[in-house]
Amino acid sequence: MNPAVAMVVPITAIVCIVGLLAILRKFENDERMAMIEKGLTPMQKQGMRVNPASALRWGCLFMGVGFGIFLxxxxxxxxxxxxxxxxxxxxxFFGGLGLLISYYIQLKLDEKAK
Known part of the structure; x- marks a missing residue:
């Protein structure tokens, strides 16, 4: 493959993604401005909340996978x-075992919370 073509493909993809994100951002801003002009209150963006059960599940899964690779x-x-x-x-095997462990830990935490 020609080196020039090999450089054009990733550059074009990056430019297209950045352009798409800019257009989406502009339309989102226009929508918010139209809502403000009509006297409506635009919805506030909520911050990302971390679900403790999800963090526990992913942590146990990755620990199990890591232990499986180590073994x-x-x-x-x-x-x-x-x-x-x-x-x-x-x-x-150890990834599934990690998920089972996270399930039982979450079960005990839920019982303790009641």
Whole structure:
């Protein structure tokens, strides 16, 4: 592939995305200004709230996946096994185990809150 074409594609994509975001921002501003002119109160943007249950779920999932990768590395180093099946199996197993652990932790937290 021609190097000039290889540079044009990402640059064009970035320019298009930035342009689209600018147009969306302009229309959002025009809508808010029209609401103010009509005497309506525009909705306020709410700040991002973190759901503690979601944070717990994702944290346990990623810890399980990390532990699965770690264990797969250990088993591959100790024993000459085929890593093609070892990595996905342990990642999925410990990721699911992390989700189960987060479920039971959330269950206990909900019971304690009652």
């Amino acid at each position: 797969a590395n250990l088993l591959e180093g100790i024993k000459e096994t085929n890593p093609d099946a070892l990595y996905p199996a342990l990642i999925l």
